[in-house]
Every structure is written in C-alpha cells, then in structure tokens.
Amino acid sequence: MKHLLITTVFLMSIWMEGQAQTILRLIDRSNGTPIEQGVVYIQAPNQKGRHVFISDTNGEVHLPTTAILYIEISHINFKPKKDTVHQTSVKTVYLTPEPTTLSEVVVVGQHQPQSIKNAVFNVRAINSDRIEKLAATDVPTLLSQQLNIRMSRDNATGTSGISFQGLSGQYVKVLINGIPMEGRSGVANAIDLGQLDVNLIEKIEIVEGPMSVEYGSDALAGVINIVTKKNKKPFEATLVTQTETVGDEFDFFDKGIHSVGLLLGIAPSDKISANLSAKRYLFMGWQGESEGRTQDWYPKQQSIFNTGLQFTPTNALSIDYQLDWLHETLSNHGPVVDKNPLKDPVAIDETYTTRRQQHRLQTIINTKQIEHNTSISFSDYTRNTNQYILNLVNNDKTNTASENQEYVQLKSWFLRHYLTKNMAFGSLVIGAEGQIDHSSATTLSKGEKTMESYALYSSLEIKLNKFKFRPGIRMEKNSQFSTVPTATLNAQYKFNEKIQLRMGYGRGYRTPSIRELYHEFIDSNHNILGNPNLEPEYSNNFNTRLDYSFEKSSTHVLLAAYYNHLKNKITYFTPTAVNSPTSYINLLEYTTWGGRIEATHPIKSFKIVGGVGLLALEQKLNEFSQVPDFTFSPEINLQPSFTFQNAHLTLLLNCKYTGAVSRYQIVEEQPELGKIEGYFMGDFTLNKKIKNAITLSAGIKNLLNVSTINSSSPNGPHGGSAFSVGYGRSYFFYFKYNFSQP
C-alpha cells in the first residue's frame, strides 16, 4: 500500500514534466527470456526516497523519466543486481538465475515461509511448472523420479506405496497445506498418494528426516507437504485434459488413461477469493500377462473435487476454508466361469471403493509481535471391498457371502494452534495439538475404536551471524500408550552465498496403528489378533547436507547423507504356547543409511539435472538372529532439458535407474536374502506453450518398455516371484487451456 502511494506521487510529479520515458528490460541471462515480477528500486541522485516498480510480462519497467538513476533489481529466482541508468531510452539488464532448486520458497515446518537456501531443514520441492512439463497424472510418478524415494505398487490392492530413505510409507507423514491427511489403511498402513489431484498442486515439499516435533507420529522418515493452488485473479478458468495409452493398450472408451480436470477461481476483491476444482480420471487397467477378463493392473476410476474460500478482511487476519472430496473405485475382474452349459456365464468381481473427505479451516491472526495460526480439520475415510457375481448375459450383480464384504472407516478430528513470535535473535514457535480418531472395520475386533492424543511443542530458531540453530521439543499424551518427549536439533552454517552446510539430529516416533492394536483375522488356517499393549516405535536420525553454488554459471551441487536407526519396530509374532494366536510385538531393529549427490547445470537453453543415490539397509530380524551385514542399493537419475525460447518449446528427458534391492527375511529361523532386480524408467516429453493460454504436451513414458522385474524372495507360504513396476512403453497427449482475467 505504502509503495503504491509513493509510486503514484512520484509518477504524478514526473508526469507534469512531460512524457519522456526510460524503458528497463529485464532478461534472464541463461536463456534470454524476459523476467516478469522483477522488483526494481530506483533512486535519483541526491534524493533520499526510493521508489518501486514491478516488471510486466515482457520483462519491462517504464520509468517516467530520462534522468540519471540508481537502480537495484531483485527477484526471488535471480541474483540481486545494482546498476545506474544514464539518459538512455531503452536499457537491457541481464540477471543471473539462482539455482532453481534453492530459490523455491517452502513453508512446511518453517517459522516463516523462506527459500530452500535459507531453510534449516533438508528440503526439496517439485513445483507446478515441473508437474506440467512432465504431464504427470499422479503424485507417485512424480515422486518416483526423486532420489532416496522409491514408489511401489501393491498388485493385490492396486494401491501405491512409498519408500523414503529405505523406510516404508507408514513412516512418512503426508500433509495438505500443513494439515495431516488421514486414511492410512491396509497392511502397508500408508496414505495412498495416488488419491491426490495433481492439477491442484502448486508445489510438493519434501522434508528428509524426522519432523516429529512439528507433526507428531509417523513423521519419522520425513514429511511430504502438498501445497495447493490459490487463486488471486478476478477470474480464472483452467481446463486440463490428458489421454494416454497403457502400454500398447488403447481404445477410445475401454482402454488407456482418460482424464479431464477443471479449475475455476474468482476473486471479486482482494479481500475475498473462491476456488473450485473437479477432476475425473479413468485408468482402464492393463491386461499384461493376464487372460480374458482378468487384468494385471486393476482399472481405476477417480472423481476428485475441491473447493475453497479465502477471506482476508485485513492484513492482520486471514481465514481459509478448504474441502477435499474423493471417490475412487478399483475393479478386480475375475475370470469367466462358463463351463456349465446350463448356466449363464458369470464372473466373480471385486471392487474396492474409497471415499474420502476432509474439511480444513485455517486462521491466521497477526498481532504486532505474534502470529497466531489455528487449524481445525475433520476427515472421514472409508474403504469398502465388495465381492459380487456378475452375470455376463444381463450384467446383474449379486453379492457373494457377507464375509467377503469388508469395510474400514476412520473419522478423525484435528485441532492445532501455534504462535510464532519474532525476536531480535530469531523466532519462537509454541504450539498445541489434539487429535481424536474413531475407527471401525471388519478386520478389527468388534466395536468402534477411539484413540486420542494431545501434544505441546515448541521450537526456537536462533540466528547468530552465519549460524542458524533450531532446537525443538514435543510432549505428547496418548490415550493408549505412554510416550517420551521427542527432541530435534537442526543447524545451518552459511559460509557465504555459495556454500551452506546443514546438520541435524531428530528423534521420530510412530504410534501403533489401529490395525496393529485391534486386528482380528481368524479362520481355519489363520489366527491373528492385534496387541493392545504395543508401544510406539522410535527412531534416531542424523542427517547432513552441503550445498555449493557456482557464482556465474548457476550450477549447483548438493551432497546429502542420512542415518536412521529404528527401535521397537512392530512385527508379527507367534508364541509357542498352546493354540496362541499370532499377534504383533515391538521386537525388531532396523537401520538405514544413505545419501545422494545431485547437480544442476544450465548451459544457455540446455539444462541438465543429475544425481546418484545410495541406500543401505540393516535389519535385526528377531531376538536370536542378527543378519550378517548391510545390503546396498544404488540409484541414478538424469534429467536433461532443452528449451527453444522463440518457439516456447521444451524437450525433456527424465530417467531414473533404481538399483536392485536385497532384504533379509527369516526362513526357518535363519536369515535368507531375497532380491528384487533393478530397473530403468525413462520418459521423454515435448512441451509447447501457445500465447501463455494453451499448453500442449506429448511424449513417451517408460521408454525401455519395462513391466515386471524378477524377485527372488525366500520361499514361504505366500512367497512371490515377479514384481510389477510398470506396464510397458506408453504414449500420452496433454492439453491445457487457461483463461484468466488479470
């Protein structure tokens, strides 16, 4: 407001003198494109006042004078620059980009939003520009391209799982705008990241290392925060459609991937804005090696809906309400049963239906010294398994026996209030959090289960010249188990603008899942019961990261390493006493360590991002047998891109090699090594923009046509052999149309 006023006065005074102008043109040194939203401070000689201008879409700033001026230019993505303007009519200023991996602003776990470069944690981000360029249809695909992150697919349930620093999805906390996403389910006890709408994502923030002080249970390997798009324009409409083959299977109606998304936003004033988005996604399945009606990858149908309302009556208050709604159906088609000529051919099919909704209300109140941040959220998650007989003559459906119809329901209330106080030496956050979960399921013992947890936490960020320290502590009271205080300490040392070093220690924990506490599975050959006396799992994590940026070339190199030691890990246990059920027990220990080296190197229009990662695992499998040693698994990724500026065309190659993974399993009381082979995934994308309104992408996914890889898992009653990682080479076409009223 203040700047605007000054600028107006300044403009008016110049206007009186005449219409002579100086045009400043801001250009990106790396690729020659104009820079929008550059902040230009100008100051006339012998004058005290400074005035601010913002560059337009052509990168231009019209200075209403031809007098000599000092200028200072800053932009979040570029290195700051100072210069002088001498009575010229047009002046071009070249700016050197900051390495993009460092300039991204992150919010997760931060006292204030800040760039990755200044964040005390080891953070990385995937922004909407990259999501669009890759034409990703889901989050798992995006994450699988990152080092230290591996995605897997459960063939039996068709859901996606994540492994982060060698730890499975149950140790990763997933947040949407900082509020936990609920609905962990299944044996994996993980959030299904395939159930998010990519079109709505502004940015995915990934923090490596425990964030248990800020986010409590499950934030042990790390945190994934989904930041959603917020509309600021008076009116904006975006249509996104995508068509894709599934391997070599494609058909207008019955095969392939068909997806359409619509986003609408209005902001009648700068105090109020509303947004609405809807997406329909059809994955028609992949037959693969299966025959007849059966499919290796189950068809999936998703309808995702989001709506929100933001109200900012004053600078000191903002209110944000969001509703997410999802309906997903996976269909498992059984083989045709038609051997009896007297009966109609039938098939036994199963559908897995997930319904998920979450209401989130976030309020920020800014007093002079303190910012209050309150979040309330309610989520309702259900997953139903419906088994039915489909008559293939008249498409009649009849449910099979009631024991084949299953459900899981989880209702969760979440409340968090924290305040941030800025002080001379840094900032302080104090927060309180409460969560109440109600759940019931056919696989649990009878009755509704309730779990309550309340926590107090605090963290202090201290700046001392080039040092930044951040100690934190959390105390939690849980209705089911006792917990001990959780502490973290993170530090950053900024040698200079080029080199930063981070080191951190964190303690993480995971409270036992409802399933582990109350599971009930009894039939003729199984007798599994949950254990209500379980205790939380704990971990100690050490991590470090070194960043180096080359001044001129915008080249950036980072080295990161981590060590996780997990204790009290929950596992199945069968006592030797008479007819005792198998249950769960805190028994195992698990160690992972690893690291990555990553480099970004732009050469004019050509940019290459590449890295190497390493994962090491050590398991203590039971009290008697310690497995011999660590097993290692390497990773390599390479993401070269080339941009034709004039044609607004980008070519992008995106490759990752995931090395073989070996894991020990107990077979006949002896550890035995099982191995999953390594594989290569590569995508090629061609991306073209037409007049900022239209984006077209086309390309090839899974260039090397990978589908199943071999796995030698030790023999057991349910030992497996092949492991499905992809469905072969496929082709896609992506179309986006954006209309906005500025």
Place this chain on the structure above:
Amino acid sequence: MNFKKTLLICLMAWTVVPLACKDDVVLAPITINFTNPASGLSSSDKENDITLTLSRPASGNGSIVLGLSSLNLNYGANQDFFTNPDMKNDQIILPFSEGDESIGFTMSVGTNLNIQKEATVTINILKVTENFQAGTQNQHTVSFSENFVSDAGIIELSAGGSGFTHQAFVDISKNNQTQIANNAWDLGFYSGSDGNYITLNSGGFVMSRPINKTDLAAVGATDTIGFAAAMTIPQYDPSVGAAAWVDAPNGDLSNTAMHSFENGQVYIVRRVGENRNWKKIQITTSADGYVLKSADISSNEIRTVSITKDPAYNFLFADLDNGLIGVEPQKEKWDLMYGTYTEVLNFGGSIPYGYKDYLIINRYNTKVAEVLIADIPFQSFSKEHLTNTTWNNDTNAIGSKWRNGGGPGSEPSLKEDRYYVIEDAAGLYYKIQFTRLTSTSGERGYPEFKYEKISE
C-alpha cells in the same frame, strides 16, 4: 484462426468424451434345462430327485409344465411309479419363485414295479412362463433298471457350505451323492483280507499319537502333558513331529499314523468338534477283524468294540463314543469323496496342514489322470487316448490340484486349464471337468463338475 480454434475444440472433445458413462442394461430370457439328461431308479435307489436348472436366478414367479410318457407303466404309489407333486393328465406343474435357481420334483418306485421289465419314463418340457425359455436339454429319461449308467451330467458337490461340516461321497455312474457329518467318526478299520490297517478320519482332522505304554488303564492325564500344544492342525513347527500323527495323505496303508498298532501300544486320539473328548485307545486284531478298546484319557471306563471284516466295504468305521457307524458306501458304489482333508506339507520339515476343497478317490479299482486342455480339449478326449494316459491311483491323486490356493488378498480359484479322466469302481471311464469352485452365490463348499462317459 478459426481452423486452429476448431482443431483445439476437437482435441478437447476427443479427450473428454470417453469419460461419459455407457448404458449397459441387457434383456435376455432365462433358459431352463433338465440338470441331467437321464437318471435311474432301482431296487436299492427307490426315490430320485429330478431337477431343472435355470440359467440364472428367476427374475419373477412362474411355472413350468412337464409332460410324462411311458410304455406299460402305471401311475400310483401302489402301481409302478409315482411323483411328488402328483402327476395329473400325464403332466406335472412346477411353480417357482423369484430368485430360484433350480426346480425339482421326486419320482419314486411304486410297490407293484417289476424292475426286470427295464422300462423307462420320458419327461419333456411342455410350457414355460413368459420371459423364460426351454433350453436344448429339454428331455429327461428315467430308467427303471438295476443296470442304469449315467452317460453325462452335472453334479454339485456339497460339504455343507463354507463351514465344511460334511464329507460327500459321489457315485458318478449313478449321478448320486451321499453325505456324512465330518466329525461323525474317528477310525477306519481295513476290511480287505490282505492285511490289518487302521486309518484316521483325515477329513475330520483326527490325529493319533503313540505313547510308550501298553496298559490302557495305566495311561492318564500325566502322560499327555504338552499334547494339546503339539497335536494341532496346522502345526507350523516341524520339530514337533506332528506329521507322524496323521496318515500319509496319498492313502498308503503302510504309512499311517497307527501303522504299528499291532505292537499293543496305547494311542492318544485327538478329536475335533463339540463334545468330542480326546481318547486313549488300544487296538488288537482278532481272527476275523479287530478289537477296539477306548476310554476318556483320565477315565478307566473302558469301552470294547469288536469289528468283523466285511468284504463289501474298503473299511468299517468307528466313532469312539458310539461304536460302529456307516461312513463310506460299499466299495463298488462310490468314486470320489469331497470335503476337508489333512495334508502333509514341507515347511522345512513335514507338518500337517488342513485343506478345504479336497478330493479323495476310492482306493478300490479307481484311478485318475489329469489332462491339460492345451494337450487334448475336453470334448476331443475319447477311448483312443486312454492307452497313452498316465494314471495315478493315490487316493489324493486329485487332492487340491484342481484349484489354486488363496492367500492374503486373493481368493482360491479354479484351475481352468485342466480336467480329469477317472476309471471308476465299476470299471467305467468318465471325463470330469470342474465348472465352479463355489456355489453360484460364491459360497465355498459347493463346487460343481460336469462329466461325460467315455464310450468304449
């Protein structure tokens, strides 16, 4: 400009249109057929259920009119044959209700029938309600004969549902099935003249463990400490040695749990089911059979049962609470037994493990061969193929090989790629192919197979 816009709109339409829903309501009449083309009535089988199968559950109420014709047979309970419901004017009207999947009536032998006349009754579908139609198998012939042989048909096995409460014995050539409760018996006594053997009710998960005592009265609870934990099915720990306390699953009589009963040892018998206590037993042989002594473990109320061999049967059977009991039909009158069974698995050592949906063949004269459809299609298999067939006469030659086992997240399923050829107890050859693993409503314990006689 316009061309570009049109092109873009076309592209959008192309990507959006597939999301529209499709209409998939189909109307087709329900077909009604006789379940089997023929059946037989004889002096030992005096009553017969004759059923019709609907191609899917009835969409509404209705009825079917059957016409019966016979030469030289008179209707009535005191005559040659009669039916329920009653035949009137040579017709039977069978009503059915919405949801019915089969309709049936019974035909019985009258008191005045002379079975030697070898007469037949032919039944035809005359009329069905609208929206239903008669299928191609619209005729059924009932033979009044001691020598009836079924040429083809369909049999739905029944183990009493997903609880697997029963064992079913099937005589394919008579299209006949009988059941007995799983836990109705404990021991089988070999009835052949070529040896003395004891078998366990493996379908009822009975186990028998020898103890080193020969005086039944001297055995008490102190001799059985730890037995409850060890004698289980499944028993995942191979070091317990539980596999020795069950019979060899292939029916090898020299390798039963009680193969050395003649040494006079006392055995502890583990029984399953309500009010079925564990027992201590001791068996000796007699001139024409066996003598079984049994009691509750801590009791000395010893019960003695004498068993005399009968060559008409493979085994004679005993229930340790009630003495002798009929279980298997006569050895020439059954081919397959269906239900649960005790298998022995290699789990890094042998362990006993309970199976559902298990099939046993009659040890008397019966053998089977598994044929892959890829090698010889079901319809093509004829007597020429019999000579090149690999036969197996283990009692568990079919066992669980006809289906895939389930696991976490996957249901058991039928193996669609194979069928079986069986030489039955009467020396006839049949090919049999499973058509379902579960009932039409998905319940386990009701699989179905079709069979065809291989003519020689």
